[in-house]
Amino acid sequence: MMCTQPITNTKEAKWQKVLYERQPFPDNYVDRRFLEELRKNIYARKYQYWAVVFESSVVVQQLCSVCVFVVIWWYMDEGLLAPHWLFGAGLASSLLGYVLFDFIDRGEGRKKSGRTRWADLKSALVFITFTYGFSPVLKTLTESVSTDTIYAMSVFMLLGHLIFFDYGANAAIVSSTLSLNMAIFASVCLASRLPRSLHAFIMVTFAIQIFALWPMLQKKLKACTPRSYVGVTLLFAFSAFGGLLSISAVGAILFALLLISISCLCPFYLIRLQLFKENIHGPWDEAEIKEDLSRFLS
Amino acid sequence: MACRRGGGHGQPTLATLSRVSPGSLSTCRTHTHNICMVSDFFYPNMGGVESHIYQLSQCLIERGHKVIIVTHAYGNRKGIRYLTKGLKVYYLPLKVMYNQSTATTLFHSLPLLRYIFVRERVTIIHSHSSFSAMAHDALFHAKTMGIQTVFTDHSLFGFADVSSVLTNKLLTVSLCDTNHIICVSYTSKENTVLRAALNPEIVSVIPNAVDPTDFTPDPFRRHDSVITIVVVSRLVYRKGTDLLSGIIPELCQKYQNLNFIIGGEGPKRIILEEVRERYQLHDRVRLLGALEHKDVRNVLVQGHIFLNTSLTEAFCMAIVEAASCGLQVVSTRVGGIPEVLPENLIILCEPSVKSLCEGLEKAIFQLNSGTLLTPENIHNIVKTFYTWRNVAERTEKVYDWVSMEAVLPMDKRLDRLISHCGPVTGYIFALLAVFDFVFLVFLRWMTPDSIIDVAVDATGPRGAWTHQCSHSEKGGENNEMSKTR
Amino acid sequence: MEGERSFSDVCGGRLVLQCRYYSPSCREFCVSCPRLSLRSVTAVTCSVWLAAYGLFILCENSMILSAAIFITLLGLLGYLHFVKIDQETLLIIDSVGIQMTSSYASGKESTNFIEMSKVKDVVINEAIYMQKVIYYLCILLKDPVEPHGISQVVPVFQSAKPRLDCLIEVYRSCQEILAHQQAASASP
Numbered sequence: 001m002m003c004t005q006p007i008t009n010t011k012e013a014k015w016q017k018v019l020y021e022r023q024p025f026p027d028n029y030v031d032r033r034f035l036e037e038l039r040k041n042i043y044a045r046k047y048q049y050w051a052v053v054f055e056s057s058v059v060v061q062q063l064c065s066v067c068v069f070v071v072i073w074w075y076m077d078e079g080l081l082a083p084h085w086l087f088g089a090g091l092a093s094s095l096l097g098y099v100l101f102d103f104i105d106r107g108e109g110r111k112k113s114g115r116t117r118w119a120d121l122k123s124a125l126v127f128i129t130f131t132y133g134f135s136p137v138l139k140t141l142t143e144s145v146s147t148d149t150i151y152a153m154s155v156f157m158l159l160g161h162l163i164f165f166d167y168g169a170n171a172a173i174v175s176s177t178l179s180l181n182m183a184i185f186a187s188v189c190l191a192s193r194l195p196r197s198l199h200a201f202i203m204v205t206f207a208i209q210i211f212a213l214w215p216m217l218q219k220k221l222k223a224c225t226p227r228s229y230v231g232v233t234l235l236f237a238f239s240a241f242g243g244l245l246s247i248s249a250v251g252a253i254l255f256a257l258l259l260i261s262i263s264c265l266c267p268f269y270l271i272r273l274q275l276f277k278e279n280i281h282g283p284w285d286e287a288e289i290k291e292d293l294s295r296f297l298s
Numbered sequence: 299m300a301c302r303r304g305g306g307h308g309q310p311t312l313a314t315l316s317r318v319s320p321g322s323l324s325t326c327r328t329h330t331h332n333i334c335m336v337s338d339f340f341y342p343n344m345g346g347v348e349s350h351i352y353q354l355s356q357c358l359i360e361r362g363h364k365v366i367i368v369t370h371a372y373g374n375r376k377g378i379r380y381l382t383k384g385l386k387v388y389y390l391p392l393k394v395m396y397n398q399s400t401a402t403t404l405f406h407s408l409p410l411l412r413y414i415f416v417r418e419r420v421t422i423i424h425s426h427s428s429f430s431a432m433a434h435d436a437l438f439h440a441k442t443m444g445i446q447t448v449f450t451d452h453s454l455f456g457f458a459d460v461s462s463v464l465t466n467k468l469l470t471v472s473l474c475d476t477n478h479i480i481c482v483s484y485t486s487k488e489n490t491v492l493r494a495a496l497n498p499e500i501v502s503v504i505p506n507a508v509d510p511t512d513f514t515p516d517p518f519r520r521h522d523s524v525i526t527i528v529v530v531s532r533l534v535y536r537k538g539t540d541l542l543s544g545i546i547p548e549l550c551q552k553y554q555n556l557n558f559i560i561g562g563e564g565p566k567r568i569i570l571e572e573v574r575e576r577y578q579l580h581d582r583v584r585l586l587g588a589l590e591h592k593d594v595r596n597v598l599v600q601g602h603i604f605l606n607t608s609l610t611e612a613f614c615m616a617i618v619e620a621a622s623c624g625l626q627v628v629s630t631r632v633g634g635i636p637e638v639l640p641e642n643l644i645i646l647c648e649p650s651v652k653s654l655c656e657g658l659e660k661a662i663f664q665l666n667s668g669t670l671l672t673p674e675n676i677h678n679i680v681k682t683f684y685t686w687r688n689v690a691e692r693t694e695k696v697y698d699w700v701s702m703e704a705v706l707p708m709d710k711r712l713d714r715l716i717s718h719c720g721p722v723t724g725y726i727f728a729l730l731a732v733f734d735f736v737f738l739v740f741l742r743w744m745t746p747d748s749i750i751d752v753a754v755d756a757t758g759p760r761g762a763w764t765h766q767c768s769h770s771e772k773g774g775e776n777n778e779m780s781k782t783r
Numbered sequence: 784m785e786g787e788r789s790f791s792d793v794c795g796g797r798l799v800l801q802c803r804y805y806s807p808s809c810r811e812f813c814v815s816c817p818r819l820s821l822r823s824v825t826a827v828t829c830s831v832w833l834a835a836y837g838l839f840i841l842c843e844n845s846m847i848l849s850a851a852i853f854i855t856l857l858g859l860l861g862y863l864h865f866v867k868i869d870q871e872t873l874l875i876i877d878s879v880g881i882q883m884t885s886s887y888a889s890g891k892e893s894t895n896f897i898e899m900s901k902v903k904d905v906v907i908n909e910a911i912y913m914q915k916v917i918y919y920l921c922i923l924l925k926d927p928v929e930p931h932g933i934s935q936v937v938p939v940f941q942s943a944k945p946r947l948d949c950l951i952e953v954y955r956s957c958q959e960i961l962a963h964q965q966a967a968s969a970s971p
Contacts, residue, residue: 017484019505019637020683027502027692034498035488284454284489286536286610287632287649293544297572378909378916391911409914417916749795751918751947
């Protein structure tokens with residue numbers, strides 16, 4: 001017949017969280033111990049406002065890079081900036097940055113990768129020669145494409161550059177190669193609308209400097225000398241703002257508002273939202289393997 | 299926490315207690331139910347959910363209920379089939395989308411499901427597995443048609459990532475007006491209550507079971523000169539195959555008379571093969587590949603110790619099967635595993651190589667010193683724990699209870715959806731529920747219930763098969779055969 | 784037991800089942816649907832013509848109108864000749880065989896005969912048909928190679944699709960004859 005459950009005194013019998021024993025409770029019994037192993041927000045991080053502001057400077061820097069690049073292009077396009085000047089300034093700042101990088105790094109990275117100065121010089125020379133050689137091609141490559149398309153494409157590419165840039169977050173969308181490629185593509189597009197092939201060559205070189213080399217130096221600065229990094233960021237932001245101001249006052253104000261909201265308002269909002277965080281943990285969570293298991297295979 | 303009955307907790311609880319208490323059950327037993335199990339997962343697909351549905355249905359048929367199963371077509375297996383004891387299975391021609399789960403538009407399955415529910419005179423819909431789209435569809439339509447609903451959740455889910463946020467929301471929608479929910483362990487109940495924001499009173503815990511006669515020990519099959527550790531699981535990340543790849547070299551270097559038998563297939567098999575190659579363990583680590591369910595016992599009885607490295611588990615059938623075969627079980631302490639076996643039969647470890655190795659060494663030490671229980675003893679203890687008969691009895695109580703409840707009428711259901719599932723989702727699904735209702739009215743107009751032939755019962759109180767068995771008389775329409783075109 | 788009885792098909796339409804018992808070993812069952820009504824023909828023709836006129840006003844091409852005439856005429860002819868089955872007959876004669884005849888509305892008849900030695904059994908089966916689950920009567924044919932196997936399933940009353948009560952009626956009579964036949968073949 002039926003398996004009758006032992007009807008003992010319910011007050012005496014204590015409920016146990018086990019399945020193998022027939023307990024004198026109905027199946028839908030809810031004990032006081034229900035959900036006692038529930039934990040909330042055990043991995044939640046406490047954020048410090050100024051630390052978040054400091055971290056947001058990476059985004060500010062990248063926005064400023066794009067802004068400076070566009071401003072420089074506009075100056076070139078209008079004929080207000082001679083290409084030689086830009087080339088000279090770019091070369092000087094590159095050399096300065098190179099020395100600075102080595103100075104901060106104290107040759108550690110060089111030791112690790114085993115790369116010599118001669119190799120650096122060689123790749124720089126190869127790059128400059130090739131760009132110079134191909135600049136007439138760059139100039140005429142997009143001649144048949146309408147200027148509006150070029151502008152639209154450049155805007156998309158620069159936005160993509162900002163989206164995919166490696167800001168240090170560990171997300172699937174981050175891809176520094178894609179980001180760099182998009183920026184270079186934008187620069188090629190814009191360079192093809194400049195008056196002469198020398199302009200195009202210098203524009204692309206400048207793009208490499210500001211989108212590939214400058215972030216590397218920034219990263220080094222941020223890791224080794226945070227104070228000077230803050231100074232550099234402020235200086236860079238002001239110069240970008242100044243440059244934009246000379247073209248359009250409204251644009252400059254909007255840009256400044258954007259920078260302020262990113263560096264001051266967003267961190268504030270992030271910290272406020274932490275109060276509403278409710279991350280639930282309990283025995284049902286998938287366990288994490290914390291050890292490094294690859295040692296067994298190497 | 300959402301509260302289904304709002305306010306007063308004390309009274310309903312008492313009422314519940316008296317209603318399901320064993321004494322009053324004999325009165326409930328007088329009427330039987332027409333149960334329809336719905337899930338995307340059924341034989342020929344293999345797995346825990348599939349065998350759960352099959353075994354539960356068989357035991358319910360034994361207890362005099364009418365049971366049918368609705369699933370989707372598997373390859374050439376479509377139409378209507380009969381299994382042992384007249385268990386009728388509908389393999390519906392619905393498109394499979396991902397992982398044997400059907401694609402859902404929420405509506406396209408209504409005509410067929412409604413036709414089946416009407417012709418079989420179904421009174422209770424029992425859906426299985428939260429991964430099955432068809433199960434949720436059936437719940438949705440059953441509520442529209444005013445049929446009582448029960449849902450069994452077989453899996454655990456986290457709360458951390460985006461996909462689980464979405465699936466948990468859908469589960470909330472699906473379960474907010476379901477009459478009763480069954481979970482397989484207390485941990486699973488806590489998880490489901492949190493995921494779907496339910497009142498814990500309407501969630502019952504009924505564990506899975508194993509057939510102890512299928513898993514009997516056979517001490518002569520194992521060689522006592524060596525110690526054999528058996529692992530039977532799919533070789534995937536969630537089953538902790540990575541941990542296994544660390545344990546094997548660690549222990550094999552320490553104990554010279556230790557062998558591993560690993561049954562199962564999966565994407566992580568390659569790392570086990572690499573480990574075997576790297577440490578030259580070809581004669582000591584046997585990889586058997588995919589196992590048929592009937593072969594599992596023959597593999598289990600060859601070992602002394604069973605190792606389970608799962609990272610998450612609602613109710614681990616494998617360790618019960620292994621213990622039933624008389625093996626000492628070493629397992630990770632995750633999910634519902636600590637609830638499954640008493641402390642003297644299982645060694646629980648943290649999910650790390652170090653802890654699992656310590657647990658295995660403890661088991662090896664006990665084995666060498668002879669302090670372990672004999673396989674026969676372990677089997678005799680375990681076989682009383684989980685039986686399908688017991689599961690069926692307890693599930694029957696849920697059905698009795700549910701059949702006395704009222705199904706929410708349409709207006710109350712819409713209120714519930716809107717108030718329970720958040721403003722956006724709630725309104726969207728309330729709208730969908732209205733569409734579903736309009737579609738149902740249209741279908742009722744197209745083919746009224748009166749012109750749908752009532753199916754001949756194979757099981758249940760007036761079942762043709764049960765009569766055939768008891769009186770061995772061959773009635774007119776008993777002769778239908780299970781072949782379909 | 785001879786006579787006419789009214790049943791319905793799976794869609795709710797009316798069907799008439801005529802049973803003719805010629806002798807204990809020979810029976811005929813005839814399921815007939817109502818004939819094509821003038822009303823439905825008119826309705827379909829009118830809707831096709833309305834659609835054609837609508838298109839004609841849009842494109843101003845008289846080809847559409849002539850096409851509509853042809854479509855209605857050919858469609859009607861085709862429907863009467865190939866689709867619409869007025870009557871399905873099942874003639875079962877002990878020790879000879881089973882003959883199934885379908886008569887189309889145009890008068891065309893198609894006949895299918897199965898020898899009794901090939902028939903294994905007559906059963907009622909269930910199938911999923913469109914968005915319905917229906918019962919149907921079918922003849923199981925013996926597998927010539929393996930005596931217990933089934934080589935083919937031949938559905939009966941395929942276009943009429945009568946409901947279960949009608950099928951049971953036919954099924955019972957068929958079983959009587961089959962039992963008679965089996966007894967006869969077993970006794971000598």
